[in-house]
Amino acid sequence: MSLIRKLLKPFMIVLPHVFRNSETVAYPTERPIFPERYRGRHLLYFDKCISCNTCARVCPCNSIELVDVEGREGKYPQIDYQTCSLCGYCVEFCPKNALEFTEFVEFSEYDRSKLIYSPERLTTVPDLKEVLPMLKWRTEVYHTETAMKYRKVKEV
Amino acid sequence: MSEPEIIPDLMRVSWGPQHPMSGQTRILLDIDGEKVHRIIADLGFTHRGIEKILENRTFLKGIVPIERMVMADTPNIGIGYVMAIEEALGVEVPERANWIRSLICEMARINSHLYAFGLQVEATGYFPAVFLWTTVDRAWIVDLFAELTGARWSLNFFLPGGVFKDLPDGFEKKVIEGVHYLRRRFQKYWEAMVENYTFEMRCNDVAVLKPEDAIRLGATGPVIRGSGIPMDVRRDEPYAAYGDLDFKVITEDACDSMARTKVRFHEIGQALNMMEQVANEIPSGPVRTKVPLFARAKAGEYLSRVETSRGELGVHMFTDGGMNPYRVKITSPSLRNMYVFERLAELDEILMADIPVVVNSIDPWYLDSDR
Amino acid sequence: MNPITALMKIFYICAYVPTDTIVEWISDMFNLSIDVLLHLPQYTMEFLTVNIKPILQIVVLPGLLWVIVYAVIAVWFERKLLARAMLRVGPYYCGGRAGWLQLIADFMKLFFKEIIIPRDVNWLFFLTMPVLLPSVPALAVILIPFDANWVLWDIGGMGLPMFFAIAGIAPLIPIFAGWASNNKYSFIGAWRVAYMYISAEIPMVICGASVAIMAGSFNLVDIVEAQQNMWFFIPQFIGFVIFFLGVFIESERTPFDMPGAETELVLGWRTEYSGVLYGFVMFTEYVMLQAWALLFITLYLGGYNGPVLFGAVTASHIFWLILKFVILVTIVIFSRVVFPRLRMDQMLKLGWYYLTPLAILNLIFTLALKMWGVY
Numbered sequence: 001m002s003l004i005r006k007l008l009k010p011f012m013i014v015l016p017h018v019f020r021n022s023e024t025v026a027y028p029t030e031r032p033i034f035p036e037r038y039r040g041r042h043l044l045y046f047d048k049c050i051s052c053n054t055c056a057r058v059c060p061c062n063s064i065e066l067v068d069v070e071g072r073e074g075k076y077p078q079i080d081y082q083t084c085s086l087c088g089y090c091v092e093f094c095p096k097n098a099l100e101f102t103e104f105v106e107f108s109e110y111d112r113s114k115l116i117y118s119p120e121r122l123t124t125v126p127d128l129k130e131v132l133p134m135l136k137w138r139t140e141v142y143h144t145e146t147a148m149k150y151r152k153v154k155e156v
Numbered sequence: 157m158s159e160p161e162i163i164p165d166l167m168r169v170s171w172g173p174q175h176p177m178s179g180q181t182r183i184l185l186d187i188d189g190e191k192v193h194r195i196i197a198d199l200g201f202t203h204r205g206i207e208k209i210l211e212n213r214t215f216l217k218g219i220v221p222i223e224r225m226v227m228a229d230t231p232n233i234g235i236g237y238v239m240a241i242e243e244a245l246g247v248e249v250p251e252r253a254n255w256i257r258s259l260i261c262e263m264a265r266i267n268s269h270l271y272a273f274g275l276q277v278e279a280t281g282y283f284p285a286v287f288l289w290t291t292v293d294r295a296w297i298v299d300l301f302a303e304l305t306g307a308r309w310s311l312n313f314f315l316p317g318g319v320f321k322d323l324p325d326g327f328e329k330k331v332i333e334g335v336h337y338l339r340r341r342f343q344k345y346w347e348a349m350v351e352n353y354t355f356e357m358r359c360n361d362v363a364v365l366k367p368e369d370a371i372r373l374g375a376t377g378p379v380i381r382g383s384g385i386p387m388d389v390r391r392d393e394p395y396a397a398y399g400d401l402d403f404k405v406i407t408e409d410a411c412d413s414m415a416r417t418k419v420r421f422h423e424i425g426q427a428l429n430m431m432e433q434v435a436n437e438i439p440s441g442p443v444r445t446k447v448p449l450f451a452r453a454k455a456g457e458y459l460s461r462v463e464t465s466r467g468e469l470g471v472h473m474f475t476d477g478g479m480n481p482y483r484v485k486i487t488s489p490s491l492r493n494m495y496v497f498e499r500l501a502e503l504d505e506i507l508m509a510d511i512p513v514v515v516n517s518i519d520p521w522y523l524d525s526d527r
Numbered sequence: 528m529n530p531i532t533a534l535m536k537i538f539y540i541c542a543y544v545p546t547d548t549i550v551e552w553i554s555d556m557f558n559l560s561i562d563v564l565l566h567l568p569q570y571t572m573e574f575l576t577v578n579i580k581p582i583l584q585i586v587v588l589p590g591l592l593w594v595i596v597y598a599v600i601a602v603w604f605e606r607k608l609l610a611r612a613m614l615r616v617g618p619y620y621c622g623g624r625a626g627w628l629q630l631i632a633d634f635m636k637l638f639f640k641e642i643i644i645p646r647d648v649n650w651l652f653f654l655t656m657p658v659l660l661p662s663v664p665a666l667a668v669i670l671i672p673f674d675a676n677w678v679l680w681d682i683g684g685m686g687l688p689m690f691f692a693i694a695g696i697a698p699l700i701p702i703f704a705g706w707a708s709n710n711k712y713s714f715i716g717a718w719r720v721a722y723m724y725i726s727a728e729i730p731m732v733i734c735g736a737s738v739a740i741m742a743g744s745f746n747l748v749d750i751v752e753a754q755q756n757m758w759f760f761i762p763q764f765i766g767f768v769i770f771f772l773g774v775f776i777e778s779e780r781t782p783f784d785m786p787g788a789e790t791e792l793v794l795g796w797r798t799e800y801s802g803v804l805y806g807f808v809m810f811t812e813y814v815m816l817q818a819w820a821l822l823f824i825t826l827y828l829g830g831y832n833g834p835v836l837f838g839a840v841t842a843s844h845i846f847w848l849i850l851k852f853v854i855l856v857t858i859v860i861f862s863r864v865v866f867p868r869l870r871m872d873q874m875l876k877l878g879w880y881y882l883t884p885l886a887i888l889n890l891i892f893t894l895a896l897k898m899w900g901v902y
Contacts (some may be wrong), residue, residue, distance in 0.1 A: 006351055006352060006353035006356070007353050009347055009348070009351065009352075010347075010348045010349070010352045010860075010865045010866065011861075011865050013344055013347055013348035014285065014348060014612055014861075014864055015612075017285075017289075017612050017613075017614060018608065018611045018612050019611075019613070020614065022610070022613060022614050022615055022616045023292045023295070023614045024613065024614075024616055026616075026619075034302065035299075035302050035303040035306075036303075036324075037302075037303065037304070037305065037306040037321070037324070038302055038306050038307075039306040039307050042266065054449075057449075057450075058216065058217065058449060059217075060218070060219075060220040060221065061211060061220070068229060074438035083442075087220045087305065087310075087312045088306060088307075089216070089217075089220075089319075092320060093449060101306065106321060120261070123487075131712075141295075141296075141299060143296075143333060143337060148292065148295065148296055148337070154619050167711060169711050169712070173794055175795060190871055190872065242588045277867070280867035280868065281782065281866065281867025281868040283607075284613060285612055285865075286611045288612065288613040288614060288615065289613070292614055352865075352866065352867070353783050353866075354866045354867045354868070354869060355867050357869065357873055358867055358868075358869070358870060461630075467897075483746060488870075507870065507872065508715070508869070509785065509870040510870070511873055
């Protein structure tokens with residue numbers, strides 16, 4: 001009878017899911033590997049920047065301001081991550097490719113003024129182990145016939 | 157804003173913002189026992205003034221805030237605005253860019269419909285199992301987006317003149333692999349949930365919207381296609397390579413909540429077919445024509461219509477020769493469907509237990525209806 | 528009493544009761560208490576060895592520890608099982624990668640939270656109903672026989688009607704609680720409870736009566752003993768289905784949990800409870816499930832009958848009952864993730880249109896079987 005089939009079939013479909021592995025990434029002990037084009041934090045190269053102000057003019061959130069850096073001539077971009085939406089215009093339209101994206105997204109701070117990244121701070125990206133002390137594995141996703149799973153790829 | 161008076165002898169319940177299932181809205185119900193006599197939708201909780209923001213941004217910069225109107229299918233809204241800008245600036249888009257735009261729009265449509273389907277199943281019984289399975293499947297699409305554009309949800313990949321970057325190597329193969337995987341999952345969803353006896357009991361014959369009422373009240377999207385009328389902007393005014401892709405406009409004749417859910421379900425299947433076709437047949441060529449960063453447009457009125465996953469979105473732009481548009485008016489599909497939802501209490505008998513089912517079968521996104 | 532009357536009373540006592548009797552009385556008391564204190568360990572041991580079985584029954588099984596430990600394990604099991612079905616992990620950090628201490632942590636957190644009492648509630652009902660809630664079904668649990676002579680409350684010939692009498696009190700408590708909360712959502716949840724329980728209990732009582740007719744007595748031990756050859760779900764297959772649905776309905780599990788339907792009414796009649804009262808209210812769902820599941824197994828699935836293991840009759844009977852109980856509870860918990868919930872009018876239609884005539888049919892069928900001596 002179709003009634004019995006409609007009552008029992010859902011059971012039979014939900015039940016195999018109990019025996020599959022969970023599709024979760026146990027952050028902060030595991031962290032996925034982000035793809036190449038991923039838009040995370042910026043990385044600035046001092047010697048490539050020519051202070052042309054394009055990035056500040058094209059930013060839709062008005063997050064970039066060019067400031068002085070001690071020990072260097074010219075002005076360099078300072079990015080305010082309270083308003084930055086990681087849209088990618090500054091990286092795309094910089095004529096000298098002085099700004100780049102990294103895969104670092106752990107922005108949390110205790111103090112709001114620390115979220116305004118000065119140009120010196122933009123030139124270096126901290127190591128993941130310093131920010132996530134519990135990190136042990138980097139994972140990536142792979143597809144099997146019936147499921148999408150995460151596997152541990154690299155030990156940190 | 158003053159609300160209408162309570163009908164005498166009825167109880168006014170606020171299916172309101174502090175509620176596990178309501179989203180960012182407040183819906184006032186005048187109920188008598190279980191029967192709902194009147195529905196009043198009190199929208200406006202998430203109004204951000206996007207139309208005003210767009211007046212203060214140049215054409216290129218304006219794409220970023222407008223994409224945040226609906227977070228589930230951002231490209232479908234971005235493409236509406238970008239097409240209006242291209243008409244204003246008089247820019248020609250290369251063919252490969254159009255095909256890539258269609259691919260991204262269809263992937264976003266799958267994303268949004270999976271989310272809506274998961275919410276619908278959750279609304280009938282609060283078992284988040286299906287909602288979490290659709291989240292897992294959407295994670296696959298979202299990972300593809302991250303590979304292609306760099307962001308997972310707010311893509312920001314379209315600009316006047318084409319798309320930002322070309323497809324990376326090996327992308328077509330991944331798309332086809334994912335299409336096969338999702339097709340197998342759909343068979344499971346169909347058998348486990350849509351043919352589930354209790355789900356049918358909850359969704360059949362609930363909130364029937366007849367075709368003439370749907371046209372009179374101005375429904376759009378899967379709401380009107382679920383009443384049997386084939387209205388789809390991709391078929392009526394093809395944009396961005398939809399003229400070359402072959403797909404069917406899905407309609408259902410039953411006009412109830414189950415029909416609307418099935419329309420969304422089958423549209424995912426059509427989107428998968430389109431993705432496979434794009435991955436196999438995409439033409440080669442440039443992906444971007446050069447447009448100056450701070451371009452000025454001729455003064456005039458420009459109009460563009462696109463089909464988002466919730467219905468038809470219209471962008472009506474007035475320019476006056478400057479770098480910013482003078483005024484942008486956006487018609488959002490969710491607002492039109494919420495108007496239909498308010499009138500449903502008079503058209504058909506709705507019980508209080510049906511309200512989550514009906515709301516999620518109409519599938520509004522409140523940031524979209526409030527802009 | 529004023530001081531003058533008191534003084535006169537003392538004067539009379541001292542005048543009429545001779546002094547040496549008082550001294551004797553005091554020394555007798557003294558000796559007696561020293562005697563009791565010296566022999567106290569011996570008295571305790573005698574008390575325990577004579578009454579070991581009732582104490583074990585009260586404290587462990589089916590008494591205090593059984594109810595509480597079952598609830599703790601059941602909540603943990605539900606969270607883990609449902610999380611697996613949803614491809615998640617469930618409680619993970621509390622208690623070493625399986626999360627079994629999560630329940631204790633949750634209960635302690637609830638214990639320390641403030642009990643918010645809204646302004647216009649009827650505080651007498653509001654505060655006392657959650658305390659009554661788990662107690663009533665726990666009272667019904669102690670009627671169930673775990674072995675032929677392991678029944679905590681051995682009423683004898685009144686077991687089954689007493690269970691239904693206690694179960695009849697159970698719907699009143701959520702109704703009072705929901706009405707006393709002075710909240711529209713609670714009010715709707717309260718009368719949904721009323722509709723649901725009334726429409727479900729009538730077919731179940733009729734089915735219980737048919738089982739009693741088939742077994743020949745109301746005593747729960749006799750009902751189990753009568754199923755030694757064939758469990759009752761075979762001749763009473765209609766009653767089996769009705770009572771199985773009844774287990775879901777009476778314990779307010781999906782697909783019948785519309786009194787506390789979170790998508791429409793934020794938790795229904797339980798909305799206004801916070802703190803320890805919320806803990807009680809959530810705890811009661813599992814105690815109700817336990818009471819009705821045990822009754823279901825006793826009536827239809829053979830109770831504690833099963834092959835005897837290793838010659839220990841009592842222990843193997845208890846083992847078989849617990850095994851059947853665990854399987855049934857797993858099925859009930861798992862169907863939460865498979866089925867959506869029914870609407871109120873569909874539930875009423877089910878109860879009055881389908882279940883009640885089927886229950887009467889079952890009764891007639893049983894009477895026919897009994898009259899023609901088949902069983």
